[in-house]
Amino acid sequence: MSGPRIGVYPGTFDPITLGHMDIIRRGAKLVDRFVVGVTTNPSKSPMFTVEERLATVRREVASIGGDIDVVAFDSLLMDFAESMGASIIVRGLRAVADFEYEYQMAGMNQQLNNRVETVFLMADVALQPIASRLVKEIALYGGDVTKFVPRAVIGEIRDRVETIGRKGS
Incomplete structure (x- = not known):
């Protein structure tokens, strides 16, 4: 008998969006334990620290239910999955x-680890245009991001933009 089926959903979640939440809700149904892996990405300029992102993602997934963990990682994805x-x-x-x-x-x-399969989930049609990178850009230029992120995240983004300063003002 094999153990519980564990799935990993990696990302920077900077910030977490409604699209991310959709994938987390649906992905968690596919496995016994779902791990949201919050990572750094050297090619991206983060708005929030890893610690801030961990706290935000943990808060947002708490209402989903099921066995969902939120873990930071800074390694190859396949090493983290293993x-x-x-x-x-x-x-x-x-x-x-x-x-x-x-x-x-x-x-x-x-090629790195053939024991781990990648499963692709299509984003909900209404959420397909949402990307964290675009949410940050909209926020930095004073735009409204309420349609793209969970309610509590809106205030965190506004607070951060006040701290770092708006562009184009």
Whole structure:
């Protein structure tokens, strides 16, 4: 008999969006234990620290129920998945452009560890245009992000923009 099926959903979650929440809700249904892996990405300029993102993601997923953990990691995804005992990596897709990148990453990850499968979930149609990068840009220019992030995250983004300063003002 095999153990519980564990899935990992990696991302920077800077900030967590309604699209992320949709993938977390749906991905958690596919496994016995779901691990949201909050990571750094050297190619991105984070608005929030890893600690802040961990706290935000933990707060937001608390209402979902089920066995969901939120863990920071700063390593190769396949090493992280292995350390969590995961057999599945969940990735969200918004558009064809996402697929090309994700397809390449899944192939590389398969070469690194063929015991872990990548599962792609299409974002809800209403949430497909949402990207953290765009949410940050909209917020930094004083735009309204209420349609894109959970309610409590709106205040955190506003507070951060006040701290770092708006662009174009």
